[in-house]
Amino acid sequence: MSTLSLIYVVLFYAATLLLIFGLAMKIAQYARTPAPLKIPTTPAPMTQSGVALRMAREVVLFESLFKSSKWTWIFGWMFHFGLFLVLVRHLRYFVADIPGWLAAIQPFGKYAAFMMVAGLGGLLARRFLVDRVRYISTPSDYLHLLLLIGIGMSGAMMTFVAHTDIVALKMFILGLMRFAPQPVPADPILLAHLAMVAMLMIVFPISKLLHAPGVFFSPTRNQADNPRERRHLAEWAAQLEK
Amino acid sequence: MAAAPDFEVAKLTGEINVPKLREGAMAGVKAYVANEKIQTPLGYPGELVEDWHDRAIGKMGELLKKYRSLQVFMDACVHCGACTDKCHYYLGTSDPKNMPVARQELMRQVYRRHFTFAGKYFPKLVGARDLTRETLDEWYSYYYQCSECRRCSVYCPYGIDTAEITMAGREILDSVGIGQKYSNEILGKLHRIGNNLGLPGPAIEDTLQGLEEDVLEDTGIPVKFPLDVEGAEVLLVTPSADFFSEPHVESLIGYAKVFHAAGISWTLSTKASEAGNFGLFIGSYENMRKGALRIRDAALDLGVKRIVVGECGHAWRVAYSFWNTLIGVGSGADDEFAKKLQAQLDHNYPQPSHICEVTHDLLTRGVIKADKSKNDHRVITFHDSCNVSRASRMGNTPGGQFTIPREVIKMVANNYQDMAPGTTHEATFCCGGGGGLLTDDLMQVRVKGAQPRMEAFKDVVDNKKVNFLALICAICKAQFTKVLPYYGYNMSMVGGVHQLVSTAIELPGLGAGPVEAEAEEAEMAGGE
Structure with missing residues (x-):
């Protein structure tokens, strides 16, 4: 196997391990840390099923962001929903036989790349153009956006401009999954695309991308409004009563 | 307070605009440090x-x-x-x-x-x-x-x-x-004496006696302000500002009239003479718990069946959201610490209850009645207090914290106007003095922070003829009383929801006759 292939094989195994273990550690940390007081932002649902619905609206529709800023909401939602479709479409490279539904969403997944990149462009523009957002932006905020734009653009180029050898790509990915590595196709656009994806996987658990698991653990959103009906007591707080 | 402030006060336009940022505009502003x-x-x-x-x-x-x-x-x-x-x-x-x-x-x-x-x-x-x-x-x-x-x-x-x-x-x-000197000094008084103002028991007793005399003189009705009465049904825990400050005390009179008219036995407590709990503001679980334990002790000592909280925003947050956790006032406990108190409480009522929930229930069921026309000289708007709106609830449904106080106002008064959407309910703007900032050394922060609320207020004053800002928070009351004049309004426009109840409530025993006419005159004169 060529040095190039070896580098990509190692890179993807390392990135996958860092992503999985990094996220698992952060999720375990959030789950372990107690929430000693009832602090849902009210009005809040009074039942657990109500909480699930609130969380679903938050995660799928970005309800709070919609209340807050229509521009950020539309760009943010375009990016995230576009990315979601793109990711689902990419499943075709991870399964030997493509099921019917996956084949059916292929055109949506392809064009979603434009929605994703357009949303990212809008978010980037806000960072430059709105004085308040510019003030709070760090270099890593710009780099995150540029990285995602790079991933989206390089991906779209391979779909719409210069086709890459997707059969060879699929063999490479299935090879990784079966622990029988195959050569990586030496297409520069593909190599750039893959390198940026690996980069994103690596920074995920050590960056603001933690907002993805974090939102599910946010006490202001995931607590039911029932403090008068149920006594809520954290372990360390119970010790004070001893 | 200095006659002219040493900072610029914005001229109100009735609209809320997002300013361009000015770096360091408030960098030097600091509260006095605690010794x-x-x-x-x-x-x-x-x-x-x-x-x-x-x-x-x-x-x-x-x-x-x-x-x-x-x-x-x-x-x-x-x-x-x-x-x-x-x-x-x-x-x-x-x-x-x-x-x-x-x-x-x-x-x-x-x-x-x-x-x-x-x-x-x-x-x-x-x-x-x-x-x-x-x-x-x-x-x-x-x-x-x-x-x-x-x-x-x-x-x-x-x-x-x-x-x-x-x-x-x-x-x-x-x-x-x-x-911070302000918050921590007050918290010390709560621990040491039992309330934020540092009023010892005899001072509270004196005040309450005075209030009984005042109400008797005004209405001809012997409305009581009981203190430390064992076996009373209701323990009322209210911010200590209600005992001394204007317009807070008008609401205290309102609570007393509600209990009197409904025939509910109730008591205040010298030990639990403060609903406020600045332990919340400084983020200290231990201090907040210590402050709240006084209420638990008083409830157990007096053997009350219900605990009701007066008009105070952050106090209601602590009471509604945290008391069950901190001291077991609530329901659904299965641990030794909380079981004794919860067995004593009457769970036909929410524990604790907000005074607005109590009054709302009594008015709705017709147990107490109000003559709305007595508030006809007022055009009222309601300011949603932040801690009530976004950190608690009233009633049985989400958002009850918005509807219940408004319905109480509408059941005791004819003229009500909401402020603009986006400035009320969950989107309400803080009065500018909450969270431990209600101190003169932060006057600039308070006045400037009140601006968004004042813009919305100006809008309803100009366009809806509003002349009364109804509140359910001791801090809001103190803050607006002080800040309204900076924006050119008279501080007498500020008052409590139970001040409105007090004006309109019909007291049993107040037969048709000269007494009622006198009472009405007194209310009209005293109301403005």
């Missing part, structure tokens, strides 16, 4: 400790382990900017560090540096900073320019609540010896 005598009884060092750096980082690590909110909020922010135009202090001061995200970043920068991989190895890239002496000063300045109102938490896509971070910031500052 050793104030700090020590709360369990904090009296002055800045030698090893402040390590202790502050240690405290931050401890809080990150104790509070999931803090841990998640430190990680989850993506700097999307959704909150940047939501804080009344940013809108009023244009200082970018008063944008919620920037206020959070003051702590997040240090968090990244000391607790994250990226911040340890790539500080510039991710915006991480060492904890320095200057950082502490900046924290002290800006964590006391936040009223912990939670408006930003409504708009954050991850529900990040700056109040949680402000509280953690204050707790860390306290733990290295930098406390």
